[in-house]
Amino acid sequence: MSSSEESVRGGEERARNEVSVRLTAGDAELTVDPAHGCRISSLRIGSTELLRQGERYGCFPMVPWCGRTGYGQFRNGDVSHQLPLNSPPHAIHGTGRDTAWRTAHADKAQAAFYYDLAEPWPYEGRVTQTFELTEDTLTLGLAVETYGNSFPAQAGWHPWFHRSLGGRDAELSFDAAWQEERGEDHLPTGRRIDPVPGPWDDCFGMPDGVDVKLTWPEQLELTVKSRSEWVVIYDEQAEAVCVEPQSGPPNGLNTAPRLVTPIDPLEITTTWSWARL
Numbered sequence: 001m002s003s004s005e006e007s008v009r010g011g012e013e014r015a016r017n018e019v020s021v022r023l024t025a026g027d028a029e030l031t032v033d034p035a036h037g038c039r040i041s042s043l044r045i046g047s048t049e050l051l052r053q054g055e056r057y058g059c060f061p062m063v064p065w066c067g068r069t070g071y072g073q074f075r076n077g078d079v080s081h082q083l084p085l086n087s088p089p090h091a092i093h094g095t096g097r098d099t100a101w102r103t104a105h106a107d108k109a110q111a112a113f114y115y116d117l118a119e120p121w122p123y124e125g126r127v128t129q130t131f132e133l134t135e136d137t138l139t140l141g142l143a144v145e146t147y148g149n150s151f152p153a154q155a156g157w158h159p160w161f162h163r164s165l166g167g168r169d170a171e172l173s174f175d176a177a178w179q180e181e182r183g184e185d186h187l188p189t190g191r192r193i194d195p196v197p198g199p200w201d202d203c204f205g206m207p208d209g210v211d212v213k214l215t216w217p218e219q220l221e222l223t224v225k226s227r228s229e230w231v232v233i234y235d236e237q238a239e240a241v242c243v244e245p246q247s248g249p250p251n252g253l254n255t256a257p258r259l260v261t262p263i264d265p266l267e268i269t270t271t272w273s274w275a276r277l
Contacts, residue, residue, distance in 0.1 A: 017035065018034040018035045018100065018101065018102060018103055019035075020032065020033045020034075020035075020041065021034065021103060021106045021111050023106075023108065023109050023110070023111060023131060023133045024108060024109065024133070025108075025109045025133045025134050025135050026134075026135030026136075027045060027046045027135070028043075028044070028045055028133055028134070028135055028136070028138075029042070029043075029044045030042070030043050030044075030131065030133050030138060031043075032111060032113070032131060033058075034100065034101040034102065034103055034113045035100045035101075036055065036100075037060050037061070037096060037097035037098055037099060037101070038060075038061060038096065038099075038101035038113045038115070038129050039058045039059060039060035039061070039097060040058050040059040040060075040131075040159070041053075041058045042058065043059070043138065045220065045274060045276075048165060048166075048219070048220065049162070050161055050162060050165075050220075050222070051159060051160055051161060051162065052160040052161070052162055052239055052240045057160040057240070058159075058160065059157055059158065059159035059160065060093075060096070060097040060157070060158050061094070061096045061097060061127075061129055061142055061155070061156075061157055061158075062093045062094045062096070062097070062154070062155065062156045062157065062158050062244070062246060063094045063095075063096040063127050063142060063144060063153070063154070063155040063156075064094050064095065064096070064117065064121055064125075064127070064144055064151075064153040064154065064155070065091070065093075065094045065153065065154045065252070065253050066093070066094065066154040066155065066156040066232075066244070066246040066247065066248065066250065066252065067092065067093065067203070067232060067244075067246070067249075067250030067251070067252075068087065068090040068091070068092050068186060068187055068250050068251055069083060069090060069091045069092070069251055069253050069254070070090060070185070070187050070251045070254060071085075071089050071090060071091075072084065072085045072089075072090060072091035073254075074152065074253035074254050074257075075254070076123075076149075076150075076151050076152060081122050083120055083121075084120050089185070090185075090186070090187070093158060094154075095117075095120065095121055096115065096127055096129075097158075099115050100115070101113040101114060101115045101129070102114055102115065104128070109132065109133045109134070110130070110131065110132050110133070111130070111131045112128060112129070112130045112131075113128070113129050113130075114126055114127060114128045114129070115127055122151075123146065123148075123149055123151040124146070124147040124148060124149075125144060125145050125146040125147050125151070125153075125260065126144075126145045126147070127142065127143070127144050127145075127155075128141075128142070128143045128145075129141065129142050130142075136273055136274055136275065137271055137272065137273045137274075138271070138272045139269060139270070139271045139272075140157060140269065140270050140271075140272075141267070141268070141269045142155040142156070142157075142266075142267070142268050142269075143155075143265050143266065143267045144260050144265060144266040144267075145260065145265040146260050146261065146262055146265075148262070150259050150260060150261040150262070151259070151260055152253050152257035152258060152259055152260070153253075153258060153260045153266050154246060154247050154248045154252050154253065154258065154266075155246065155247050155266055155268050156228075156230075156244055156245055156246025156247060156268065157244060157245060157246070157270060158242060158244050159224075159242060159243060159244070160240040160241075160242055161214060161222070161240060161241050161242070161243065162239070162240060162241075163235075163237075163238065163239055163240055163241050164216075165216040165219040165220060166216065166218065166219045168216050168217045168218060168219060169216075170214045170215065170216050170241050171214070171215045171216075171217070172198075172212065172213070172214060172233065172235065172241065172243075173212070173213040173214075173215065174204070174206075174211065174212040174213065174231075174233075175206075175211075176195045176204035176205060176206055176231075177205050177206060177207055178192040178193065178194070178195070178204070178205045179192070179193050179194065179195040179196060179202055179203070179204050179205075180192060180193075180202065180203040180204070180205070180249055180250070181193045182201070182202055182203075186201070186250075187250060187251045188203060188249055188250055188251060188255070190255065192205065198233070198235055199235050199236045200233045200234060200235055200236070201232075201233075201234045201236055202232065202233060203230060203231070203232045203249045203250055204230075204231050204232075204233060205229055205230065206229050206230075206231060207229050208229075209225060209226060209227050209228070209229065210224065210225055210226040210227075210228055210229070210230070210231040210245045210270070211223065211224075211225050212224045212225075212231060212233070212243045214241065214243065215277075216277075217277070218277055219276075219277055220274055220275070220276055220277060221274065221275050221277055222272060222273070222274040223272070223273050223274075224243045224245060224270060224271075224272055225245075225270065225271050225272075225273070226245035226268065226269065226270040226271070227268075227269065228245055228246065228247050228268055228270075230245070230246050230247065230248055230249055230252075231243065231244060231245050231246070232244040232246065232250065245268070245270045246268070247266060247268045
């Protein structure tokens, strides 16, 4: 084994040993697990846990692509790439959620983490995720940088909010300009339609920025905002509701590529704010 390979493997081993980081502000408490995809494993407001628990749940980053990349295939200029089909027949949700991240900084209410892009993603670069907690808000940030070659990428978040709190189901409220029509292969057809009633596993367009409200009657109201115009709503499971702000639509590596260059990284933020009812 070469010295460079030993260094990479040593870094991976250290990342796998990263411990969970807990942030607090007032009665809000956030736990981040960098060793398991840098996902939020818990968000508690007082004694109330907002996120579904389990190794697949919480809230994970979607990076360097969001949702489904059709049949795992995308192009960068005249170069074609094939990604592993982790949700056949497609590749879904990126590689960041399956990667051990490193802690760059952590204090009482702020933290930052990173990992270096590697196979099966075909380009070198670095992904950074930041967290800032206050008594009534959580601000998340993702950035994708390249070490050399430019490449298309996406970034976003996949939170699994509990459908029910205190025995009352969450009510969803949002005003989208359009809904991406979904084909039988679960990919957008390219046609924009008027939003239709749920249940959804669908992408919506909000040109003025993502703004979605979750209300658990007599419990809590939570608003998800982002300057991005894209959000996926998923509420087909009985246990959870997902509100997923992201930098582009599903299959966007092919249909709406955002190029990451040495002087132009991809950056996206989202803020969750809450109030007791």
